[in-house]
Amino acid sequence: xxxxxxxxxxxxxxxxxxxxVVELKLREYLKRKSFKPGDALPKELELAEALxxxxxxxxxxxxxxxxxxxxxxxxxxxxxxxxxxILGTFERVLDPLIIDNSTLQDIFELRLVLEMGIxxxxxxxxxxxxxxxxxxxxxxxxxxxxxxxxxxEIAFHGKLYEMSGNDTxxxxxxxxMPIFDYVVTLxxxxxxGLVSHLDLVEILKSGSVDDFKKGMQAHLQPHFNRLK
Amino acid sequence: xxxxxxxxxxxxxxxxxxxxVVELKLREYLKRKSFKPGDALPKELELAEALxxxxxxxxxxxxxxxxxxxxxxxxxxxxxxxxxxILGTFERVLDPLIIDNSTLQDIFELRLVLEMGIxxxxxxxxxxxxxxxxxxxxxxxxxxxxxxxxxxEIAFHGKLYEMSGNDTxxxxxxxxMPIFDYVVTLxxxxxxGLVSHLDLVEILKSGSVDDFKKGMQAHLQPHFNRLK
DNA sequence: TTATTTTATTTGTACTACATAATAGGGCAT
DNA sequence: ATGCCCTATTATGTAGTACAAATAAAATAA
Numbered sequence: 239x240x241x242x243x244x245x246x247x248x249x250x251x252x253x254x255x256x257x258x259v260v261e262l263k264l265r266e267y268l269k270r271k272s273f274k275p276g277d278a279l280p281k282e283l284e285l286a287e288a289l290x291x292x293x294x295x296x297x298x299x300x301x302x303x304x305x306x307x308x309x310x311x312x313x314x315x316x317x318x319x320x321x322x323x324i325l326g327t328f329e330r331v332l333d334p335l336i337i338d339n340s341t342l343q344d345i346f347e348l349r350l351v352l353e354m355g356i357x358x359x360x361x362x363x364x365x366x367x368x369x370x371x372x373x374x375x376x377x378x379x380x381x382x383x384x385x386x387x388x389x390x391e392i393a394f395h396g397k398l399y400e401m402s403g404n405d406t407x408x409x410x411x412x413x414x415m416p417i418f419d420y421v422v423t424l425x426x427x428x429x430x431g432l433v434s435h436l437d438l439v440e441i442l443k444s445g446s447v448d449d450f451k452k453g454m455q456a457h458l459q460p461h462f463n464r465l466k
Numbered sequence: 467x468x469x470x471x472x473x474x475x476x477x478x479x480x481x482x483x484x485x486x487v488v489e490l491k492l493r494e495y496l497k498r499k500s501f502k503p504g505d506a507l508p509k510e511l512e513l514a515e516a517l518x519x520x521x522x523x524x525x526x527x528x529x530x531x532x533x534x535x536x537x538x539x540x541x542x543x544x545x546x547x548x549x550x551x552i553l554g555t556f557e558r559v560l561d562p563l564i565i566d567n568s569t570l571q572d573i574f575e576l577r578l579v580l581e582m583g584i585x586x587x588x589x590x591x592x593x594x595x596x597x598x599x600x601x602x603x604x605x606x607x608x609x610x611x612x613x614x615x616x617x618x619e620i621a622f623h624g625k626l627y628e629m630s631g632n633d634t635x636x637x638x639x640x641x642x643m644p645i646f647d648y649v650v651t652l653x654x655x656x657x658x659g660l661v662s663h664l665d666l667v668e669i670l671k672s673g674s675v676d677d678f679k680k681g682m683q684a685h686l687q688p689h690f691n692r693l694k
Numbered sequence: 695t696t697a698t699t700t701t702a703t704t705t706g707t708a709c710t711a712c713a714t715a716a717t718a719g720g721g722c723a724t
Numbered sequence: 725a726t727g728c729c730c731t732a733t734t735a736t737g738t739a740g741t742a743c744a745a746a747t748a749a750a751a752t753a754a
Contacts, residue, residue: 355583
């Protein structure tokens with residue numbers, strides 16, 4: 239009998255507080271009524287009364303939705319539905335010190351996957367101006383100390399994501415970077431890939447998509463080597 | 467003068483409520499004291515008094531952290547620091563109906579990037595057993611109606627992520643799937659790639675990583691074609 | 695020592711009261 | 725009639741009290 243997955247087979251009894259329930263009910267309500275951003279919502283007292291809870295509990299639930307950016311409230315005007323910033327939400331819990339090692343490793347790999355997968359997007363959207371800027375960044379990293387190179391590493395890969403023309407992707411990568419660094423420094427292996435940033439720039443200039451994919455793979459090889 | 471980014475240059479004056487401030491203070495406090503999961507936290511009244519706010523406001527802030535899974539509370543026992551489920555948090559705001567079109571498009575592309583970038587991980591971790599299961603899934607999709615094929619499509623790509631041995635990645639992909647579908651059905655183009663699922667399986671069996679990358683690219687070609 | 699009951703404590707919920715801010719509407723001057 | 729200012733209204737923000745519920749810890753009984 240496998241009891242290793244006990245916590246999954248027997249999920250802990252979560253004493254749903256009223257705030258939890260109300261949060262869920264509100265979500266359902268917003269979805270069911272298909273409110274659109276900007277639409278006015280009922281006032282707190284009405285909601286509290288309708289749900290049969292104290293204004294206190296209702297406000298705890300509203301506070302959550304407000305944190306997520308799903309609603310905005312102003313005095314007198316009431317509450318309106320808003321567009322949550324999906325990444326801002328994510329960022330709140332993305333702290334290397336809190337995340338368990340297994341997830342840290344997963345995120346480390348996730349960034350590798352992103353780096354490897356970005357090539358096609360890059361080749362669809364890259365412009366000569368972009369490549370020039372990227373080259374400038376890559377050239378700066380020669381003859382500098384360690385801490386500068388780390389900053390430059392971030393700048394280079396950040397520019398790559400920027401060139402992908404995908405804002406969400408770029409922000410996502412920026413958020414993942416600290417975790418990536420954290421894992422890398424944990425392992426204390428200052429290895430370097432066989433393909434440098436300048437090499438990658440050169441490929442971008444005159445190479446094919448497949449060339450770039452191979453180049454990026456070689457560039458990240460030290461990281462891939464960590465994975466068994 | 468560029469005024470398109472006005473909302474970024476002039477961020478709206480956010481009337482920080484006490485709950486907002488307290489939430490931040492608590493985050494800083496938890497970080498500064500470097501609490502570890504399982505550690506007991508001060509009780510509500512102590513925190514409220516220390517911060518100089520009512521227990522009400524404090525609880526609104528705590529409610530947020532509780533939602534994110536950063537803390538857990540039990541009666542009498544008090545509160546303890548917990549490990550947030552980073553993806554569970556994300557999921558709360560990932561609703562196609564709320565997200566703006568630009569971000570939807572970004573996420574659509576994000577999934578393409580993931581699919582393209584997963585190859586290396588896949589080739590590091592794939593097992594014959596996995597490939598067999600994948601083949602079973604791929605074979606099922608022949609001669610079935612549309613709705614079944616969609617489910618199967620999800621199963622196939624889901625299995626791929628599972629084979630990557632990265633739980634976070636798999637869950638992430640599952641969360642992204644509805645948005646992907648949403649964007650695809652929006653555009654009403656039931657096109658199919660030149661490389662089928664079974665072709666991909668065949669490559670996995672006897673082809674190289676690069677072969678697989680090319681195959682996946684061809685498989686997703688219809689989607690890439692949408693991007694200009 | 696072990697089992698049971700009691701106690702003490704901490705979170706959960708409700709209710710009241712008032713502060714604050716922003717809108718809406720009326721009144722006034724032009 | 726138009727525009728401005730001021731006031732009244734109203735919804736959210738904050739504080740405080742009270743009590744219910746749950747449970748760990750202490751006290752008591754077997």
